[in-house]
Amino acid sequence: xxxxxxxxxxxxxxxxxGIGASIAKGxxxxxxxxxxxxxxxxxxxxxxxxxxxxGGSCTIVAMDxxxxxxxxxxxxxxxxxxxxxxxxxxxxxxxxxxxxxxHYDPKVWDEVMGINLTANYRLIRSLDPLLRLxxxxxxxxxxSNVSDGSHPYWGAYAASKxxxxxxxxxxxxxxEQLDLKINILDPGKxxxxxxxxxxxxxxxxxxxxxxxxxxxxxxxxxxxxxENGYNLHCQx
Numbered sequence: 001x002x003x004x005x006x007x008x009x010x011x012x013x014x015x016x017x018g019i020g021a022s023i024a025k026g027x028x029x030x031x032x033x034x035x036x037x038x039x040x041x042x043x044x045x046x047x048x049x050x051x052x053x054x055g056g057s058c059t060i061v062a063m064d065x066x067x068x069x070x071x072x073x074x075x076x077x078x079x080x081x082x083x084x085x086x087x088x089x090x091x092x093x094x095x096x097x098x099x100x101x102x103h104y105d106p107k108v109w110d111e112v113m114g115i116n117l118t119a120n121y122r123l124i125r126s127l128d129p130l131l132r133l134x135x136x137x138x139x140x141x142x143x144s145n146v147s148d149g150s151h152p153y154w155g156a157y158a159a160s161k162x163x164x165x166x167x168x169x170x171x172x173x174x175x176e177q178l179d180l181k182i183n184i185l186d187p188g189k190x191x192x193x194x195x196x197x198x199x200x201x202x203x204x205x206x207x208x209x210x211x212x213x214x215x216x217x218x219x220x221x222x223x224x225x226x227e228n229g230y231n232l233h234c235q236x
Contacts, residue, residue, distance in 0.1 A: 005082065007031060007032055007033040008031075008087065008136075009032070009033050009082050009084065009085055009087070010027050010032050010033070010035065010086060010089065011034075011037060011078070011085060011127070012024045012027070012036055012037065013038070013089065013090055013091050013092035013123070014038055014091040015034075015036035015037055015038050015044065015091070016038035016039075016040050016044050016046075016047060017038075017043060017193065018194065018210050019091055019187055019210045019213050020089070021047050022209075022210040022213060022214055023089055023091065024036045024051065024058065025047065025054075025056075025211075025214075026211065026214030026217065026218070027089075027214075028054070028056030028057065029056060032087065033057045033058065033059070034056070034059075035059045035061055036051075036058050036059070036060055036061070037061040037063055037065075037092075038062070038063075039062065039063065039064050040062070041062040044060045044061075044062060045060065048060055061074070065092055065114075065115050066111070066119065068119070068122050071119065071122040072125075074126055074127070075127050075130060078127070079130055083130075083133065084133035085127055085130035085131050085133075085134060086131075086134040086138065087137075087138045087140075088123065088127055088131065088138075088140070089140050089142070089217070090120045090123060090139070090140070090141040092116075092119065093115060093142070093157075094112055094115050094116065094194070095157055095197050096108050096109070096112035096157055099153055099155065100152075100153060100155075101155040104156060108156065109155075109156045112157055113156060113160050116156075116157065117163050117164055117167075120141060120164055124167070124171060131180055134179070136179055137178070137179060137180035138180075138181055138183075138220065138221050139171070139183070140183055140184070140217060140221075141164055141165070141167075141182075141183075141185070142184075142185055142186075142187060143161045143165050143184050143185065143186050143231065144157070144161045144187075145186055146158040146161060147162040147164075147165055148162075165184050168184050169182075172228045172229030176228055181228045182228060182229060183225075183227060183230045183231070184230065184231040184232065185213075185220065185232050185234070186231060186232065186233045186234060187213045187216070188233065188234040189206075213234060219232070
């Protein structure tokens, strides 16, 4: 058994940039082996170089989360290589379009729901057996305050995040007798490409950098955090 095999194992989706990349790098600094997953191999290689350059370890998985059979295979591949999974960070998301619902493009709607919602369900389906094998399993789904439905024109994104929060809470109740905790994290106003696309006129310097979100991730992952099915809102 190698040193890497003895480390806790985490999977982070959308790990090539923004919040996902910051979480992946933060976990690696805590001596966790991180599976970094995103569509773009080049961006993942840059994150890999940064993690390994700082003494951490990671494994690259270049995958389109709309490829659901690939998600099914992912669980089997992780089991064959590591035998368990300790942490799942469901971070990957796309904005789609900002539009009145009655004008929303059905193809864009399906893509937003596919990545933001259905892919996370498929990840649960594929990875739940591995999380159950962990002595301290943790799942964090990254959400948004637009899930409350009070933001006009955010149709698909808001709906996908509201549904994701519901799935997370249902999953937390279904697994409450296990050594597994499922929680939700709303990062608040954070300097990301997705937010820049949603608020092009906003001064990004007024938002917190994405690496500050790691503080709240560490809080949820700590043994002192006993909540399950909880939605933690980062302070803006």
